[in-house]
Amino acid sequence: MSLEGWTAEALLARTVEEGDCLLWKGSMASTNIPTVCVEADARRSVRRLLWQLLNGPIPANRFASCSCGEPRCVAPEHLVLMTKRQIAKRTAKTGVINNHVRVAKIAATKRAASPITWDDVARIRSAPRGQGLAIAKELGVSQMTVWRIRHHKSWRQPPSGFSVFSLGA
Ligand SMILES: [Zn+2]
Numbered sequence: 750m751s752l753e754g755w756t757a758e759a760l761l762a763r764t765v766e767e768g769d770c771l772l773w774k775g776s777m778a779s780t781n782i783p784t785v786c787v788e789a790d791a792r793r794s795v796r797r798l799l800w801q802l803l804n805g806p807i808p809a810n811r812f813a814s815c816s817c818g819e820p821r822c823v824a825p826e827h828l829v830l831m832t833k834r835q836i837a838k839r840t841a842k843t844g845v846i847n848n849h850v851r852v853a854k855i856a857a858t859k860r861a862a863s864p865i866t867w868d869d870v871a872r873i874r875s876a877p878r879g880q881g882l883a884i885a886k887e888l889g890v891s892q893m894t895v896w897r898i899r900h901h902k903s904w905r906q907p908p909s910g911f912s913v914f915s916l917g918a
Contacts, residue, residue, distance in 0.1 A: 750802055753787040757802040760795055770822040781820035795823045812836055860904065864889060870904045
């Protein structure tokens, strides 16, 4: 069966597996709607096309979304029909997640530009009180930087945790 020139097989061939999800490799509308070209200048939601190809017509006022919340996922098992209201709720949640990713990325960029390493961070945090100035001088950073690290105001998460966040981008 084909719809607007596409079959489910052809659409799914343009995805890559990640866990239970099938992530769309093609273009996106906004941040979380995988899309595909059906004519020279028309685009359709991949989830909507797939749902129709696999499950039949979509009732009025229902939209194809993904139960996993992964922005690029079009896995048939994750496709769900939602109302506009449900999608708005989902988008609001996703926005929060995206913001966390953004903040984590900014923090990582700052860390990358800093002369300090995670080893230094461990040293700063395990150093006896009153050593802040000495350590700051030795590392060539300000006392405030050392204070912030010691009190977990910066360098909050270990680098291994970051890859989890960066996957969402
Ligand atoms: Zn999924």
